[in-house]
Amino acid sequence: MKTLPDYLCSGLRVVSIGLNPSLPSVREGYYFANPRNRFWRALHSSGLLTEGLEPGIAAMEVLLSRYRIGFTDVVKRPTAGSKDLRAADFREWAPELKVKLLRYQPGVAWFQGKLAYAHYLKYGEEIRPEIDWGPQSHTIGCTRVFVTPNPSPANAAYSLDDLSRCYRQLGEFAADIDPAE
Numbered sequence: 520m521k522t523l524p525d526y527l528c529s530g531l532r533v534v535s536i537g538l539n540p541s542l543p544s545v546r547e548g549y550y551f552a553n554p555r556n557r558f559w560r561a562l563h564s565s566g567l568l569t570e571g572l573e574p575g576i577a578a579m580e581v582l583l584s585r586y587r588i589g590f591t592d593v594v595k596r597p598t599a600g601s602k603d604l605r606a607a608d609f610r611e612w613a614p615e616l617k618v619k620l621l622r623y624q625p626g627v628a629w630f631q632g633k634l635a636y637a638h639y640l641k642y643g644e645e646i647r648p649e650i651d652w653g654p655q656s657h658t659i660g661c662t663r664v665f666v667t668p669n670p671s672p673a674n675a676a677y678s679l680d681d682l683s684r685c686y687r688q689l690g691e692f693a694a695d696i697d698p699a700e
Contacts, residue, residue, distance in 0.1 A: 521545055522597055526583045526590040531625035533567065533587070533693050536616070538601055538635040538669070539594040539608070549576045550590045555672035558631075561682035566690030591619060593639045600673065601634065606642075613643035620659045626696035628662050629689060632669030652685060654692055663696065665689050 523540040537550065544552040551558035552574065559574045568586060572578040582588040594612040598604055616639060620628055630636035633650045640646050640657070648657060655664040667685040668677040677685075 520596060522595045523548070523550060523590075523592070525619065526550075526579055527619060527623050527625075528583065528589065529623055531583075531587045531589045531623060532696060533627045533629050533689070534589040534591060534620070534623070534625040535629045535631060536635060536639070537590075537592045537631045538638070539592050539604060540597040541671075542597055542599055545597045547575075549574065549579050551670065553672065556670055557672070557679050557682050558670040560679055561670055561686045564683040565686035567686070567693065589623075589625060591616065593635050593643075609638045609642040613639050613641075617643040617659065620662055624660055625662055627689070627693045628659055628664045630664065630666045632671075632674070633666060635669070636664070636666050653688055663692075665692055 523544055527534065535550070540550075541553055544550055546552070559572070562568065563571050567588065572581060579590065592612075593616055594604055594608045596604070596608055596612070630639065636650055636655070637647070640648065646657075650666060652666055652668070655666060657664055667689060668674060668682060670682055
């Protein structure tokens with residue numbers, strides 16, 4: 520199965536966690552590759568970066584090494600859309616995500632959407648708490664959790680301004696978090 524690689528290592532401040540890789544992202548080889556996806560534009564307004572980055576594999580490396588921002592997914596199987604995912608996908612992959620997060624202990628697990636977080640919790644931790652936008656009371660080991668709307672173009676309920684505001688809140692939340700502590 521061709522999929523996106525994880526961008527994970529020890530010492531990360533934030534790990535972005537999508538539901539699963541999109542087909543355009545797998546084809547291009549980097550996260551949020553669909554030009555209509557609003558991730559990159561919202562990220563630039565988050566306060567997590569001090570420079571603009573051109574979307575691509577090189578940007579992924581800069582985010583990992585300079586900004587200590589990693590990337591992975593709840594499910595690693597790529598699909599055209601979330602409707603193509605099955606419960607079996609979550610049963611297989613969510614526990615693996617939990618293992619990765621416990622291994623690397625990033626400061627913040629940043630879930631891109633309530634659906635991604637809900638499926639992780641249901642299949643990775645077997646719990647179903649209420650989920651709001653922003654910081655969550657649940658932690659994964661000592662990793663704190665933050666949820667923002669999914670930046671996918673299919674999620675038109677949230678504007679670029681809405682996403683940018685949520686990403687700035689994430690930037691403020693993560694500013695004082697040092698995963699080494």
